[in-house]
Amino acid sequence: MLSHVIPPPRGYTKVSNGLVRQSRLGSDAKILVMYVQGLPEDDRDKALSEHARALHFTGRRYQKAKTELVASGYLHEKRETVAGGRWRTVQVFSNVPLTDDQAARLRAGGPADGYELVSTAPAPSARFPTVGAPGGRVVGGLLPADEELGKNESHPPTEASGDEREGLEEASGESADEPSNEPPEGPPEGPPEGPSDESSEEPPAGPEVAVAERVLLSLRHEQRQLHLGVREARTLTGLAAEWLRRGVTAGDLRRALCSGLPVEGVRSAVGFLAHRLREKLPAAPESVPAPQPPPPPPALIACAGPGEEHMFRPHVPWATTCGPCHREEQRAFWADAQARADAAPEPAPWRERFAAVAEGGAVADADAEGGAPGRSAP
Secondary structure, three states, X not given: OOOOOOOOOOOOOOOOHHHHOOOOOOHHHHHHHHHHHOOOHHHOXXXXXXXXXXXXXXXXXXXXXXXXXXXXXXXXXXXXXXXOOOEEEEEEEOOOOOOHHHHHHHHOXXXXXXXXXXXXXXXXXXXXXOOOOOOOOXXXXXOXXXXXXXXXXXXXXXXXXXXXXXXXXXXXXXXXXOOOOOOXXXXXXXXXXXXXXXXXXXXXXXXHHHXXXXXXHOHHHHOHHHOOOHHHHHHHHHHHHHHHHOOOOHHHHHHHHHOOOOOOXXXXXXXXXHHHHHHOOOOOOOOOOOOOOOOOOOOOEEOOOOOOOOEEOOXXXXXXXXXXXXXXXXXXXHHHHHHHHHHOOOOOOHHHHHHHHHHHHHHHHHHXXXXXXXXXXX
């Protein structure tokens, strides 16, 4: 197997090989330990289920990981009573296996940077050869979340106090009363006249600024020529944030900055990106007119129906009665029409009507023949 591993320069979590190679823990349990270990101190004071929910470990998946952590000694739980007769569960979580005695020390408020193992066996003596049972291993707390590789934690030397400075001057033969033309070595007292570099480099607050800074710092993964430092990226966050305010997504912004690079290469990543952010700035989105407010409801009018006087809002301009009165009028109208239809005589059968029509036609023909002038019977 060929492997290619690049150690990250920052933003990482140290994990022991014993945890990674632990065969009794599944991948979900190991990920949960590494996730909690990499959190800041303020975010660790939560139940383990809340951390698992942030990783989308729910249901049987979380219960299985929790069972493995309890069995391996990474998680200890104890139920205890509180005021009011209620119960609560205290969880002790560590990145190394702990015994029940060690977990009890932590619950009792013992120091997190190391403590002795509670045991009934006699401690080893200081004589040679050593007599007694071996002591327990020293267990430490979680690693800090902000620790970086190669970070210099040394402190600069402190300045000499006033008494020490006077002693040095007397030893060298100088008088403290004589004025000195040399400027003081220490920093001038009082606030600086001009704005500091850190305050001038801080971009304006806003969610677009944070997203723009992340996009600019991630360009080195797409094109190594566009590698930016943190201060260089913050000088360009204002221009990049304007793209995001105009509706451009973070992915489109990354593609616009990484595509179409010069053939001869990029000499200055800061200058190239600043020029591209200014020249390719998209047009501002057109302002959408505000929606028209809904029309006001129709005014109340008096109903023309029977009964007590009451008001209603007509749904059509020509309405004069309210809904109940209009339905009552329609019901009365159709009831009257049905009554008139029932009182009318039934029509004669079709045979009688046909015979009557035929008889009426014969009589009309006879009258026409008898009354015609100038014609005689044959």
